Amino acid sequence: MLPGRIRVFLRPSSTSSCTPLNLTLSLTRICHSQLRTRAFFWSRSRFTMAMAAVDGGGGVNYAPPPSAGAAGAGPGTKRSHPGGQRQNKFGKKMRSKQKKPVQEGSHDEVLLMDVQTLLAASKISDDGAAAADSAVQPPLPEQGSEIEVDVVEMSSTGDGLAKQKGSDQIYVVPFAVPGDTVKVKVYRHLPDEGYTVADFISVTKPSPLRDDSRIQCKYFAKCSGCQFQMLDYAEQLRRKRQIVVKAYRNFSQLPPELVPDVLDTIGSPLQYNYRTKLTPHFDGPPGGGRHSKKPHQEMPPFGFTPKTSRRILDIEDCPIATETVRKGITQERERLAVEFGKYTRGATILLRESTQRVPKSQNGSIESAGTQPSPPAASVVVETDTYTDYKTVITDQNATSTEYIDDFIFTNPAGAFFQNNNSILPPFTAYIREHILPPAGSSGAKPVRNLIDAYSGSGLFTITQAALFPGGSIGIDIAEKSIQFARRNAELNGLVAMSTPSPSPPRRGSRSNSPPAAAAAAAARKQEEEAAAAAKGRYRFIAADAPELFKSVARYDPDETVVVLDPPRKGCDASFLRQLLQFAPRRVVYVSCNVHTQARDVGVLVRGEVEDVAANSNNTNTSATTAEGEANTVEAGEDNKKKNKTGGVRYEIESIRGFDFFPQTGHVEGVAILNRVDAGKE
Numbered sequence: 001m002l003p004g005r006i007r008v009f010l011r012p013s014s015t016s017s018c019t020p021l022n023l024t025l026s027l028t029r030i031c032h033s034q035l036r037t038r039a040f041f042w043s044r045s046r047f048t049m050a051m052a053a054v055d056g057g058g059g060v061n062y063a064p065p066p067s068a069g070a071a072g073a074g075p076g077t078k079r080s081h082p083g084g085q086r087q088n089k090f091g092k093k094m095r096s097k098q099k100k101p102v103q104e105g106s107h108d109e110v111l112l113m114d115v116q117t118l119l120a121a122s123k124i125s126d127d128g129a130a131a132a133d134s135a136v137q138p139p140l141p142e143q144g145s146e147i148e149v150d151v152v153e154m155s156s157t158g159d160g161l162a163k164q165k166g167s168d169q170i171y172v173v174p175f176a177v178p179g180d181t182v183k184v185k186v187y188r189h190l191p192d193e194g195y196t197v198a199d200f201i202s203v204t205k206p207s208p209l210r211d212d213s214r215i216q217c218k219y220f221a222k223c224s225g226c227q228f229q230m231l232d233y234a235e236q237l238r239r240k241r242q243i244v245v246k247a248y249r250n251f252s253q254l255p256p257e258l259v260p261d262v263l264d265t266i267g268s269p270l271q272y273n274y275r276t277k278l279t280p281h282f283d284g285p286p287g288g289g290r291h292s293k294k295p296h297q298e299m300p301p302f303g304f305t306p307k308t309s310r311r312i313l314d315i316e317d318c319p320i321a322t323e324t325v326r327k328g329i330t331q332e333r334e335r336l337a338v339e340f341g342k343y344t345r346g347a348t349i350l351l352r353e354s355t356q357r358v359p360k361s362q363n364g365s366i367e368s369a370g371t372q373p374s375p376p377a378a379s380v381v382v383e384t385d386t387y388t389d390y391k392t393v394i395t396d397q398n399a400t401s402t403e404y405i406d407d408f409i410f411t412n413p414a415g416a417f418f419q420n421n422n423s424i425l426p427p428f429t430a431y432i433r434e435h436i437l438p439p440a441g442s443s444g445a446k447p448v449r450n451l452i453d454a455y456s457g458s459g460l461f462t463i464t465q466a467a468l469f470p471g472g473s474i475g476i477d478i479a480e481k482s483i484q485f486a487r488r489n490a491e492l493n494g495l496v497a498m499s500t501p502s503p504s505p506p507r508r509g510s511r512s513n514s515p516p517a518a519a520a521a522a523a524a525r526k527q528e529e530e531a532a533a534a535a536k537g538r539y540r541f542i543a544a545d546a547p548e549l550f551k552s553v554a555r556y557d558p559d560e561t562v563v564v565l566d567p568p569r570k571g572c573d574a575s576f577l578r579q580l581l582q583f584a585p586r587r588v589v590y591v592s593c594n595v596h597t598q599a600r601d602v603g604v605l606v607r608g609e610v611e612d613v614a615a616n617s618n619n620t621n622t623s624a625t626t627a628e629g630e631a632n633t634v635e636a637g638e639d640n641k642k643k644n645k646t647g648g649v650r651y652e653i654e655s656i657r658g659f660d661f662f663p664q665t666g667h668v669e670g671v672a673i674l675n676r677v678d679a680g681k682e
């Protein structure tokens, strides 16, 4: 064994030579120090599975690459990088107070899993035998030097994973696809993680998958927003399906036979011009400290964070945004060009599309003035046979934005969470509508009548699905403001509040001042109106932390209930999952913008055990401002190790499918549908 290398033998769990204890100790040494947290213990068995997958069941000889410490810190190491650690001039890691633990399902952890799987695979020779680990590896290139690498894989983070000829070292390269040979600048070696971060310079030999004429943005490969513009859209969808497949393989801790084939990813009707919200920003004046009163002397770069520097990339346009939002960029640039001198600090500008819809009368003309508000001075006007949409851009976080999904209307505080790709919402909500109820003929004596919409935001699922649930829908979200808007949206869409008492027919013999026939007719009319409204659905919304939900659903029969979950990126916490298993609804529809934490949580529901949900457990520290999933992670307490008592309830996965909410990027939204496994079916 080479000096500085750690050799770890991983065997299938039935093999006794590798106990959980020594596995933990060995892996703790080879992994990033941050992973010595509970988050790592949570991931270790997934790591075993990843290794077992490439190993084909035999032992894997995993040896991380030689330490790169000797290569020197190199120039330009100021930039932070996910997973990277600042080094002093002696190459020693500097302790940084700001350093956060690696968050479960985060970019860093997903990348690390993919690198580890690739490293393990490259230790297996073609015939499946472990390759000798004594193969001499060339010294690592100097940080800052330019080298050529071949991209062999794509990480689920959207980065290319590349190798230099004659070396096993893995280079993480953005904007590169498998089959590309690319020139890169070595940015930093991360010996603990076993890879090197490199900056993309140029393509020297393009992959057959690449066609640069597809790239529609002049900032592509500089801006960190998009990764896939060089790929055909069908290929992007295939890649996203693979991301979902890998998420369940690496993060669910489920044996393959419990995970159905992941269905094809549903594409977005718009592949450019789809984003209804952007938040470009600019920095404070150069040299100005926190308390500096010195304003900007000239217009600062206004745009997005680039991939390879901390200095904001000045952006004039963003072709993935809607026409309205793109015009908003121009408008805000023009304003900033005049007003930069007013700013002594940096700022983030909200650009949120809002729509005012004016119905047309039957002959196609706009309905008479007086019944409609006058149309705004819109930047974009969209005409259809039945209405005209006037689209404007909102920059005030607290103003109200309005969007339509088919004929449903949604209002929101402009700065709060709402899905950012309006074009995919009609097919997406239709898909949920088609799948939210158990398939006809499925087991279960009672029809499903009730919907629970956990992490409801401003009511997307309650409002678009409520008509299917005669028993009513109950939504919960931690953001008070979103719940206020959810109630308002429910009313705007004709839903009936569940607190509204049902009209009861007049009791026999009751006294009334109206003549009996008139009273009966009025009651009948009211009942009809109520019935018509109830056909749109009955609702209740609660502003609270999601686990509080279970205090409010006691009257719901779990056999008649489906739960839709759409948590932020960090997924559900242990308390929520434990209570969900205890409540045991007949069906669960889990929607997520992070398929890795979704796979982890689905694994918990399929096993019927909450024990393994780790670092974000007990974290109720999420506020409306962190609604898009950037919530803090609080390390789990020891009590999370306690086995839950869920009465043996567990689920099976009916289907898993990705939706492409963010074309041109590496992101994918996941929808997993689960059914409770009932006694007798086991």
Ligand SMILES: C[S@@+](CC[C@H](N)C(=O)[O-])C[C@H]1O[C@@H](n2cnc3c(N)ncnc32)[C@H](O)[C@@H]1O
Residues within 6 Å of the ligand: 417, 418, 419, 455, 456, 457, 458, 459, 460, 461, 476, 477, 478, 479, 482, 544, 545, 546, 547, 566, 567, 568, 569, 593, 620, 622, 623, 624, 627, 628
């Ligand atoms: C991905 S959004 C989904 C919102 C909604 N389903 C939609 O599609 O518009 C996640 C939501 O979870 C809410 N949230 C975050 N942490 C929460 C918690 N601990 N309890 C309840 N809601 C929470 C956020 O306020 C946000 O509205």
